Amino acid sequence: MSESAIARVVVDSPLPQLDRLFDYSIPDALASEVVAGVRVKVPLRSAGRVADGLVVEVAERGGFDGPLSEIDSVVSPIPVLTPEVWRLARQAADRAAGSANDILRLAIPGRQVRVEKTFLGATESEPIPVVASPTVQHYGETIDSVVTDRSRIALSAVPGVTELRDGRWVRTWAVTLAQAAAACVARGDTAILVVPDYRDQNQVEAALAQYLPPELIIRADARQSNPDRYRGFLRGLGDTALAVVGNRSTVYFPAKRLGLIALWDDGDPLHAEPLAPYVHARDAALIRQEQRGCALIFASHSRSSEVQRLVELGWLIAVDPVRAAHPKVVPTAHQLSDDPMAQRARIPSLAWRTAREAVAHGPVLVQVARPGYSPRLACADCGQTARCLRCSGPLAQRSAGSTPSCSWCGMLSTSWSCSHCDGTRLRLVGAAGSTRTAEDLGRAFPGVRVIIADGEHPIEHVGSSPALVIATRGAEPIADGGYRAVLLLDGEQMIARESLRVAEDCLRWWSNAAALAAPGAVSVLSGVGGELATAMATWRQADFAARELRDRRMLRFPPAVRVATVTGTLAAVAEAIADLPVEPSDVLGPVDLGSATVRSIVRFDYSAGSEIASALRSELIRSASGRRSAARGGRPTTPALRVRLDDLEPFLES
Numbered sequence: 001m002s003e004s005a006i007a008r009v010v011v012d013s014p015l016p017q018l019d020r021l022f023d024y025s026i027p028d029a030l031a032s033e034v035v036a037g038v039r040v041k042v043p044l045r046s047a048g049r050v051a052d053g054l055v056v057e058v059a060e061r062g063g064f065d066g067p068l069s070e071i072d073s074v075v076s077p078i079p080v081l082t083p084e085v086w087r088l089a090r091q092a093a094d095r096a097a098g099s100a101n102d103i104l105r106l107a108i109p110g111r112q113v114r115v116e117k118t119f120l121g122a123t124e125s126e127p128i129p130v131v132a133s134p135t136v137q138h139y140g141e142t143i144d145s146v147v148t149d150r151s152r153i154a155l156s157a158v159p160g161v162t163e164l165r166d167g168r169w170v171r172t173w174a175v176t177l178a179q180a181a182a183a184c185v186a187r188g189d190t191a192i193l194v195v196p197d198y199r200d201q202n203q204v205e206a207a208l209a210q211y212l213p214p215e216l217i218i219r220a221d222a223r224q225s226n227p228d229r230y231r232g233f234l235r236g237l238g239d240t241a242l243a244v245v246g247n248r249s250t251v252y253f254p255a256k257r258l259g260l261i262a263l264w265d266d267g268d269p270l271h272a273e274p275l276a277p278y279v280h281a282r283d284a285a286l287i288r289q290e291q292r293g294c295a296l297i298f299a300s301h302s303r304s305s306e307v308q309r310l311v312e313l314g315w316l317i318a319v320d321p322v323r324a325a326h327p328k329v330v331p332t333a334h335q336l337s338d339d340p341m342a343q344r345a346r347i348p349s350l351a352w353r354t355a356r357e358a359v360a361h362g363p364v365l366v367q368v369a370r371p372g373y374s375p376r377l378a379c380a381d382c383g384q385t386a387r388c389l390r391c392s393g394p395l396a397q398r399s400a401g402s403t404p405s406c407s408w409c410g411m412l413s414t415s416w417s418c419s420h421c422d423g424t425r426l427r428l429v430g431a432a433g434s435t436r437t438a439e440d441l442g443r444a445f446p447g448v449r450v451i452i453a454d455g456e457h458p459i460e461h462v463g464s465s466p467a468l469v470i471a472t473r474g475a476e477p478i479a480d481g482g483y484r485a486v487l488l489l490d491g492e493q494m495i496a497r498e499s500l501r502v503a504e505d506c507l508r509w510w511s512n513a514a515a516l517a518a519p520g521a522v523s524v525l526s527g528v529g530g531e532l533a534t535a536m537a538t539w540r541q542a543d544f545a546a547r548e549l550r551d552r553r554m555l556r557f558p559p560a561v562r563v564a565t566v567t568g569t570l571a572a573v574a575e576a577i578a579d580l581p582v583e584p585s586d587v588l589g590p591v592d593l594g595s596a597t598v599r600s601i602v603r604f605d606y607s608a609g610s611e612i613a614s615a616l617r618s619e620l621i622r623s624a625s626g627r628r629s630a631a632r633g634g635r636p637t638t639p640a641l642r643v644r645l646d647d648l649e650p651f652l653e654s
Contacts (some may be wrong), residue, residue, distance in 0.1 A: 004061040007034050007071055009042055009053040010086075011045030012101060016621045019099040021056055034058060034071060037079025037427045039111065041072040052577040054081045054104065077114060078234065080108050082254045088288050089252070095287070095609065096645045097564070097617040098277020107252035107275070119234045129213045133186035136179040138321040143176070146319075147260055147295050154307050154316045155299040156542065157264075157486035158324045159515035161482050164210055169461065169480050170203040173299055173517070177262050180297065181243040183215060188501050189259025189294075190236070193245040194281050196270035198223055199460055201453040203478075204245045204264075212243055219245035220253060248273060248281040251288065261285045262297040267304035267501075268304045268474075279645055282306060283392040299542065301511040305504060305552060306546040306559045318542065327486075327514040331525045351487045351524040355468070358485035358521065359448055363467045366441065367513045369490035371454035371472050372398050372433035377404055381423035386416060397428070437489075438470045453477050473509040482518030491528035500557060500651035503532060507544060510536055558648055561585060562609050563651060564602045564616060567593070568623070568641035573600050576619040576641060582608045601650055609645075 008021040024042055034040065034055060042053045050072050081104070089103040114366045136143035138158045146153055157173035164170060181191035195201055208217050218232040236242060236254045241368045243254050248271050251261065263271070263285050271281040282298070289296040298307050298316065310316040332350045347355065355364050377386040377395045386395040386404070393408030395416070404426060417424050432440065434454045445468060453459040453471040456554060462469055464480040471477065473494075494506050506528075514523040514536070525536055535544035539541045553560040566573050573590055577600060585605060590598035604612050623641035 005058055006061050006068060007040070007055045008057050008059060009040060009071075010056055010101060010104070011042065011044065012052040012054075012105075014101070015624060016099055017625045019093070019101060019621075022053075022062075023068055024071045026058070027070050030071055030074055033074040033077055035079060036083065037081040039075035041075060043069050043072055044053055045069060046291055054108075056081065056086055057083075076111060078119070078237070079234075080237070082256075084238070084258075084292065084392070085252055085254055087291060088284065091287050091291070092279045092284050093277055095281050095283070095613060096277035097613040097620065097643050098279070101281065102276050103252065106249040106275070107254075109230045109233050110226060112227045115227050115230050119231075129216070131182060131186045131212060131216070133183045134179045134211050136176060136183065138172075138176065138324055139319060140156075140322050141296075142319055143180050144183060146297065147180055147187070150259070150293055151296045152289065152296040152316050153298070153319045154303060154311050155297050155575070156303070156318070156320045157299050157301050157515075158321045159301060159327050159484065159511075159517075159539075160519065161327060161478055161516060163290075163481075164206060166206075166209075168476050170207055171478065174200070174203040174207045174262065175210075175302075177204055177264065177297070177299065177366070178243075180260060180262060180295075181208060182211035184259040184295070185212060185241045185243055187259060188241050189257045190241050190255035191243045191260040191262065192241065192250060192253055192255065192258070194248060194250050194261070194263045194271070195245065196265055196268040197247065200264060201245055201247070202460060207239060208243050208245065216240070216242055218242050218244045218253075219252045221243055222247065222249075224379065234501060251281050251284045252266060258288075258292050258294045260295040260297070261289055262299060265300045265512070266298050266307060267300065267302065267504060276644075278647070280646070283646070286310075287467065299514050300508070300510040302504075303542050303545040304508075305545055305549045308542070308549050309559050312546070312549070325519065327517050327523050329510075329514055329523045329525055329536040329539070331528060331533035331537055332507055341490075347487065347489070348524070349527050351489075351526055352523055354485045354522050355487055356445075358483075359445060359466050359468060361466070362464050362481065362484040362518070363462055363469055363479045365479070365486045365513060365516060366437065366468060366470050367431070367473060367476065367486070367488050367490075367509070368434050368437050368470060369473070369493045370433040371435070371456060373435045376429045377426045378429040379418040379421065379423045380425035380427040382418060382421040383429075384418060384420045385429075386413075386418070388413060388418065395426070434470045434472055438468075441468050441470065446615065451477075464557060469589065471513075473513070476513050477518055478516060479518075482521060483516050484518055484521050486517045486521065486523035488513060488523060488525045489527075491526050494529060495532070504545070504548060507532060507535060507541055511541055556585060556603055557651065561603050562606055562646060563648075564604070564612065564645045565599055565647040566602060566616065566641065566643055567597060567599045569596060570598050572619075572623055572640045573598055575644070576616060576623075577602060579615060579619060581611045581615050584608070584612065599650070613645055616645075619643070 006023045007026050038055050040053050041050050044051050089100040093100040123587050160172045161169045162172045162175045177193050184191040213542050266282040268532040311318050332348050358364050388406035390411050391409045393406040396407045397404050438450045438452050449467040451469045453475045459477040462477050462479050488510050517523050535541050566576050586604045587602050589600035620643050
């Protein structure tokens with residue numbers, strides 16, 4: 001190594017002003033160990049401490065002739081930061097006006113010493129098994145050519161369930177992605193499959209096992225133990241082509257030869273990163289595809305408006321299945337049957353007859369809006385919400401006959417009285433939850449097994465025997481052979497929520513549930529009409545997405561435009577917006593959030609995104625640096641300014 005060589009290091013720090021590369025000299029004792037990608041310890045002169053860091057590159061010394069601090073030590077000899085992941089983290093952070101360090105924490109698991117020792121001690125590698133390339137069903141040769149030609153597509157998934165060779169049933173879309181991934185691995189490239197949660201991961205992993213040996217399948221998610229996750233990450237640093245399946249952070253998984261990124265149901269909120277800089281998995285996938293030129297698949301039953309925009313721009317090619325039958329969905333007005341049992345079960349007459357006929361032949365899925373017993377209790381005399389006498393939280397009832405308790409503090413309300421009218425009688429208000437619905441249906445269908453599937457009762461599979469499965473949206477288990485009927489209840493409650501994405505979300509929830517029906521089975525949509533009901537009945541969700549995007553363009557709502565929320569003191573927000581290098585489309589606010597804090601929303605075109613993100617990032621760094629300098633002893637304090645790009649939360653508030 002040249003004596004003038006230096007190491008450029010990204011320091012692990014939450015401070016935005018440290019989000020850059022620092023030059024360090026390399027001691028002679030560490031000259032052979034300091035290579036790009038390794039973990040190191042470096043001194044920070046301003047803080048007077050030693051910090052963790054990652055070597056981004058080793059380069060020749062630049063124009064600075066002064067003395068440089070030396071690298072303190074090399075933590076591990078394994079290059080865990082690949083050049084590709086660094087470029088991805090840097091570009092994604094710049095687009096979101098955030099720190100690359102925050103993304104690297106998601107991309108690189110914490111170090112596990114024992115796992116590293118085993119990895120370094122494995123000198124002999126087993127021969128890589130030969131993988132045959134399967135043909136992706138239902139789409140002709142389209143998906144095979146997508147992997148070969150490295151195209152970008154928006155895939156309309158085939159509804160239904162498929163039986164695997166081991167007798168397990170999974171959603172058909174999981175088999176489609178597994179076939180595409182196996183075709184990619186057969187070409188010697190790595191495939192990354194990104195799904196919302198562990199249920200989807202289990203399905204895709206089971207489908208992959210049909211086409212790939214287990215040593216070529218890697219699962220990466222937060223539910224794993226730290227050693228298992230780090231072990232899989234280290235395997236990804238090698239040359240072996242792999243199929244990697246995991247949640248949103250898997251989009252940053254290292255791959256020397258990346259052939260495919262496939263993302264299922266990008267509209268699911270679980271793909272949105274809740275930590276700064278809040279980069280959505282869809283956006284990270286788009287950036288990585290552009291950098292690497294790999295194949296890209298966005299698959300779903302109901303297309304998001306963001307993907308629809310890319311289709312209309314020609315960036316993605318829309319691909320539909322060939323000769324695939326769609327579920328039979330029957331919208332119905334919310335008219336109750338004369339049968340008192342049906343009235344108590346909140347089921348329209350058509351849905352009631354459908355369920356009664358179908359349950360004799362197998363399981364019936366009933367989708368409800370909420371978990372639990374009842375969403376709200378109210379005074380039976382005046383109708384005011386019943387509230388806790390200690391903390392004023394809303395009262396709820398967990399089961400029939402149980403004592404009401406506070407949803408906030410948990411206190412039992414044994415002697416409640418209304419603060420408005422002094423009434424003492426309570427009544428249930430709003431749609432019943434999954435537990436209460438199960439009790440009602442249990443009485444209406446005597447002798448039929450009732451199964452609850454929600455957040456407190458996670459169930460992934462049910463058999464083919466007669467049963468009523470009461471599930472909240474997103475928690476629907478898979479039935480062997482598919483459900484003999486699907487009842488989509490509480491549609492009016494779901495669509496009544498005030499949110500920019502409410503129609504899009506409802507269509508996605510209902511489509512994913514109806515897709516679990518057996519061939520020829522009827523799905524009944526209760527209490528919903530208009531364009532949403534038409535989209536479900538005709539199974540033309542893409543047309544609805546196009547209309548939704550058209551309306552967003554007229555109102556200049558995302559994703560027709562990009563937005564940035566700027567939060568802080570009134571002076572800091574005003575200064576940040578005034579210093580923007582280009583004129584935004586408009587600025588909404590500022591809105592007073594309390595505690596001397598305001599928020600403004602900046603709307604701008606995509607063409608101005610880079611300049612506005614850079615300017616807001618500079619304002620954020622200046623604000624943080626100024627606050628730190630003003631603090632006693634130079635200690636960092638809460639920044640006076642917070643910036644978030646592509647922030648939909650103000651548009652999602654009800």
